[in-house]
Amino acid sequence: MLDTALAGLVNGSSYALLALGLSLIFGVANVINFAHASVFAVGAMSGWWFSVDLDWPLWTVLLGVVAVTGLLGLVINLVAVTPLAKAPPIAALLSTFAVSVVVDNGAQLVFGPETRRFPALLATDNLGLGGLRFGTLDVTILVVAIGLMLLLGWFLRATRYGRAIRAVAQDRDAAAQMGIPLARVQNLAFVVASVLGGVAGVLGGMYLNNISPTVGSTVGMSAFAAATLGGLGSLPGAVAGGLLLGVVEAFGVSWWGGNARTLITFAVLLLVLWVRPSGLFGKRTPLAAEPMTGTFFGAARTVRLKPWQVAVAAVAAYVVPAVALDDYTVQIGVQVVVYAILALSLTLVSGQAGQISLGQAAPLAIGAYTSALLTTATGMDFWLSLPVAGVVAAVLSVVLVSPSWRLRGHYVSIATLATGLLVAAAAVNFDWLTNGPSGVSAIPPPSLFGAEVSAPLAVYFLDLTILLVVLLLVVRLRRSTLGRIWSAVREDEVAARSSGIAAADYKSLAFGIGGFVAGIGGALFAQQYGYIDPSVFGISVSLLALTIVVLGGLNSPLGAVVGAIVLVGLPEALRMLEETRMLTYGLLLLAVVLFRPQGLMGKVAR
Amino acid sequence: MSLLELDSVSVFYGQTQALYDVSLVVEPGEIVCLLGGNASGKSTTMKTILGLTTPRTGEVRLAGERVSRLAPAGRIRRGLASVPEARRVFPEMSVEDNLLTGAFTRRSGVRAELASVYESFPRLAERRRQPAGTLSGGEQQMLAFGRALMSAPTLICMDEPTMGLAPIFVDRVLDLIAALNRDRGLAVLMVEQNAELALSIAHRGYVLNTGHIALSGPAAALIDNPAIRTAYLGA
Numbered sequence: 001m002l003d004t005a006l007a008g009l010v011n012g013s014s015y016a017l018l019a020l021g022l023s024l025i026f027g028v029a030n031v032i033n034f035a036h037a038s039v040f041a042v043g044a045m046s047g048w049w050f051s052v053d054l055d056w057p058l059w060t061v062l063l064g065v066v067a068v069t070g071l072l073g074l075v076i077n078l079v080a081v082t083p084l085a086k087a088p089p090i091a092a093l094l095s096t097f098a099v100s101v102v103v104d105n106g107a108q109l110v111f112g113p114e115t116r117r118f119p120a121l122l123a124t125d126n127l128g129l130g131g132l133r134f135g136t137l138d139v140t141i142l143v144v145a146i147g148l149m150l151l152l153g154w155f156l157r158a159t160r161y162g163r164a165i166r167a168v169a170q171d172r173d174a175a176a177q178m179g180i181p182l183a184r185v186q187n188l189a190f191v192v193a194s195v196l197g198g199v200a201g202v203l204g205g206m207y208l209n210n211i212s213p214t215v216g217s218t219v220g221m222s223a224f225a226a227a228t229l230g231g232l233g234s235l236p237g238a239v240a241g242g243l244l245l246g247v248v249e250a251f252g253v254s255w256w257g258g259n260a261r262t263l264i265t266f267a268v269l270l271l272v273l274w275v276r277p278s279g280l281f282g283k284r285t286p287l288a289a290e291p292m293t294g295t296f297f298g299a300a301r302t303v304r305l306k307p308w309q310v311a312v313a314a315v316a317a318y319v320v321p322a323v324a325l326d327d328y329t330v331q332i333g334v335q336v337v338v339y340a341i342l343a344l345s346l347t348l349v350s351g352q353a354g355q356i357s358l359g360q361a362a363p364l365a366i367g368a369y370t371s372a373l374l375t376t377a378t379g380m381d382f383w384l385s386l387p388v389a390g391v392v393a394a395v396l397s398v399v400l401v402s403p404s405w406r407l408r409g410h411y412v413s414i415a416t417l418a419t420g421l422l423v424a425a426a427a428v429n430f431d432w433l434t435n436g437p438s439g440v441s442a443i444p445p446p447s448l449f450g451a452e453v454s455a456p457l458a459v460y461f462l463d464l465t466i467l468l469v470v471l472l473l474v475v476r477l478r479r480s481t482l483g484r485i486w487s488a489v490r491e492d493e494v495a496a497r498s499s500g501i502a503a504a505d506y507k508s509l510a511f512g513i514g515g516f517v518a519g520i521g522g523a524l525f526a527q528q529y530g531y532i533d534p535s536v537f538g539i540s541v542s543l544l545a546l547t548i549v550v551l552g553g554l555n556s557p558l559g560a561v562v563g564a565i566v567l568v569g570l571p572e573a574l575r576m577l578e579e580t581r582m583l584t585y586g587l588l589l590l591a592v593v594l595f596r597p598q599g600l601m602g603k604v605a606r
Numbered sequence: 607m608s609l610l611e612l613d614s615v616s617v618f619y620g621q622t623q624a625l626y627d628v629s630l631v632v633e634p635g636e637i638v639c640l641l642g643g644n645a646s647g648k649s650t651t652m653k654t655i656l657g658l659t660t661p662r663t664g665e666v667r668l669a670g671e672r673v674s675r676l677a678p679a680g681r682i683r684r685g686l687a688s689v690p691e692a693r694r695v696f697p698e699m700s701v702e703d704n705l706l707t708g709a710f711t712r713r714s715g716v717r718a719e720l721a722s723v724y725e726s727f728p729r730l731a732e733r734r735r736q737p738a739g740t741l742s743g744g745e746q747q748m749l750a751f752g753r754a755l756m757s758a759p760t761l762i763c764m765d766e767p768t769m770g771l772a773p774i775f776v777d778r779v780l781d782l783i784a785a786l787n788r789d790r791g792l793a794v795l796m797v798e799q800n801a802e803l804a805l806s807i808a809h810r811g812y813v814l815n816t817g818h819i820a821l822s823g824p825a826a827a828l829i830d831n832p833a834i835r836t837a838y839l840g841a
Contacts, residue, residue, distance in 0.1 A: 164710055166698075171697075174690050177678065177688040177690050178678075178707055178708055178711075180679075181679060
C-alpha cells in the first residue's frame with residue numbers, strides 16, 4: 001500500500017511539474033500548449049544524451065536540460081503562439097499541436113526511434129523507513145520537484161517579473177497600462193514553464209528507466225489530465241492534480257497491470273470534464289463565451305465547382321485507375337478514399353459545426369472493430385455490418401463527447417482528444433472483446449453478387465462509390481436547414497442559443513452523423529486490410545484527419561478530398577518514411593495555420 | 607512647459623478613422639476633463655496617450671519630449687500613470703501586490719512609495735494582505751489610485767473613475783481626485799460620462815464628438831455653455 005502510494009507520489013511529481021507549466025502558460029497566454037508534452041520528451045532525451053554520451057554528473061545534466069528546454073519554450077512561443085495572438089484560441093491550439101508533432105518526430109530522426117535505458121544515476125532501493133523500501137532516486141526526485149515548486153511560488157510572489165506574470169494572467173489590459181511588457185512576460189512564462197517541463201523529463205526519465213523520443217505523448221497526456229483535474233490556470237490545482245493522478249495511476253497499475261495506465265488517465269480526464277470541468281481548484285469562470293472557429297475560418301469561402309466539373313472528376317476517378325494504373329497505385333487510391341471519408345466526417349464536425357475534434361480516430365476504430373468482430377465472430381454479412389458499424393460509432397461518439405457540451409472551446413478539444421485515446425486504450429485493455437494488443441485478423445472480404453471484392457480495383461470501386469455517396473450527403477447537409485443551424489452554432493453560439501437553437505443537441509447531431517461516416521470508413525478500413533489492431537488507430541490518425549481538413553479548407557467537402565490526395569496519396573507514392581511523413585504533416589499543419597488558415601480550397605471573401 | 611501635448615493626432619483602426627486632428631494640452635497641476643458621448647473617441651484618446659495605440663499622424667509629447675512611438679513603460683517612467691476604466695485591480699492578488707505591480711517600471715524607492723500610499727490611504731494598509739477582489743467598489747477605486755501613485759507620476763489619466771460606484775462613493779472619489787491634485791500637485795486628465803460632476807472639480811475641459819474636438823475651454827465656461835447643457839447635462 002505505502003510502497004504504491006510513494007511510487008505514485010514520485011511519478012506524480014513529474015506530472016505536477018508539467019501541469020504547473022501548462023497552467024502557467026494557460027494563465028498568461030490563454031493557450032493550451034499541446035507542445036508542452038514534447039518539452040518533457042526533449043528534457044528526457046537531452047538528459048539521457050548529457051549523462052550517457054557526454055558522461056556529465058547529475059547537476060550539470062539538469063543545468064544543460066534547463067538551458068535546452070528553456071530555449072525550446074521560447075521558440076515555441078515565438079513560432080507558434082505569439083504570431084497567432086489576434087487569432088482565436090483554436091489557431092494556437094492547432095499550431096502548438098503541430099509543433100509537438102514536429103518536435104517529437106524531429107527528435108526521433110535525431111536520436112532514433114528506439115526505446116533506451118535511462119542510466120541508473122542514483123540508487124533505487126538502498127533506503128528504508130519502517131517497512132517501506134525506497135531509494136536515493138525517489139528522495140532526489142521528490143526533493144527536486146518540491147524544491148522547484150517552492151522556488152516557483154517564491155518567484156511568482158516576491159519578484160518583480162513574477163508579480164508581472166500574475167498580473168498579466170489576471171488582467172492583460174490593466175497589466176499593459178502598468179507598463180508591463182506583455183510580450184516579454186509571455187516569453188518568460190514559456191521559458192519558466194518549459195524549464196519545469198524539461199526537469200520533469202529528466203526526473204521522469206530516471207524514474208521510468210526507459211525513454212524514447214515519443215515518451216512525451218503518454219506522460220504529456222497524463223499532465224493534461226492532471227492540470228484539468230486541478231483546474232486549468234490554477235497552480236496549486238496543478239500540483240494537487242499531478243500528485244493525485246500519480247497515486248491513482250499507481251494503484252490502478254498495481255491492480256490491473258501496466259496497460260491500464262492510459263485507460264485510467266483518460267477515464268479520469270473525461271470524468272473530470274463531465275462532472276467538474278473547472279477542476280478541483282478552478283473557479284467557474286474559464287468557460288467564457290468564445291466561438292471557436294467562426295472568426296478564424298469565417299473569412300474563407302469554399303471554392304465551388306460547377307456540376308459538370310464534378311461529374312468529369314467523378315468519371316475520371318472511376319476510369320483512370322481502371323485503364324491506366326497498376327495494382328500498387330490503385331491500393332494507394334483505396335487508402336486515399338478511406339481517409340477522404342474520415343476527413344469528410346471531420347468536415348461536418350469541425351468545419352460545419354465548428355467543434356474541433358482531435359480524436360476522430362475514435363469512431364474510425366469503433367467502426368472498424370464493430371465490422372471486424374461482427375463478420376469474424378458472428379459471421380454477419382459485410383453489407384449488414386457496414387451500417388451497424390456506422391450506427392455504433394455514431395452512438396458511442398455522442399455518448400462519449402456530449403457530456404462536454406457544457407464546455408467550450410479548448411475543453412471540447414481536450415475531451416475529443418481524450419475520447420480518441422480512451423478508445424485506443426480500451427481496444428488494448430478490453431481483450432475479452434477486442435482480443436487486446438494482438439488485434440483481429442482474418443477479416444473476410446465483402447462479396448457482391450456472389451463475387452468476392454478483394455482485387456485492388458474492386459475494393460477501390462466499392463470505396464469510391466461509398467465516398468461519392470458520403471460526399472453527396474455532406475454537400476446536401478451543408479445546404480440544408482440543418483447545415484445553416486450548424487453554421488449559426490459555429491459562428492456565435494450565444495446568438496444561436498438566443499434564437500432558440502438547442503446548441504448542444506445540434507452539436508451532438510454533428511458528432512453523431514460525423515461518427516456514422518467515420519464508422520463506415522472504419523468498416524471499409526478493416527475489410528481492406530483484413531487485419532486490425534489498436535496501434536492502427538493512434539493519435540497520428542486523428543492528427544492526419546485534422547491536417548487533411550485544415551489543409552483542404554476546414555469547411556470545404558472538396559477540400560477534404562483534395563487534402564486526402566495530397567497528404568495520403570503523395571507521401572505513399574513518394575514512399576516517404578514514417579518519421580519524415582509525420583514530421584511533414586506537422587510542418588504542413590503549422591504552415592497552414594500560420595499562413596493560410598482558410599486552407600488550399602478556401603478563398604478569402606472580399 | 608506642458609506636461610502633456612497631443613498635436614493634431616489622427617488614429618485609425620484598420621480603415622476606420624477614430625480620431626481626427628485631435629490637439630489637447632495638460633499643464634502642470636491642472637485637472638482637465640475629457641467629455642463626450644459613446645464612440646466619441648474618448649477611449650481612443652486615452653489609449654493613444656498611454657501608448658496602447660500609435661497615431662498615424664500627429665505627435666504625443668510628454669514634458670516636451672516626443673513619445674508617439676514609445677511603449678507604455680517608457681511613458682510611465684516619464685511621469686504618466688493610469689487608472690483604467692472600471693478600476694481593473696488584479697482580483698486575486700493581494701492589495702500590496704497590486705500596489706507593487708503599479709511600481710513595475712521602477713527599480714528604486716518602491717518601499718518608500720508604498721509607505722506614502724499607505725499613509726494617504728490607511729484603509730489599504732489595513733487590508734494589505736487581502737485579495738483585491740474582496741474589496742468594495744470604493745476601496746477598489748482607492749487601490750487603483752494608489753497603484754497609479756506607485757510610479758510617482760506627475761500626470762494621472764483616469765478613465766471614468768466614478769463608473770459603477772454607489773452614489774455615496776461618487777462624491778468621495780471626486781473629493782479624492784481634488785485632494786490628490788491639491789496636496790500632491792498632481793495633474794489629472796479624466797474621461798467622464800457625468801459632465802456636471804467632472805466639471806465641478808476640473809479646471810478646464812474638452813468635448814469630443816465623433817473623433818473631433820468640438821469644444822474646449824475653462825470648466826466654468828463649459829458648464830454654462832448652452833450646447834453642453836443640452837448635450838450632456840440634460841437641461
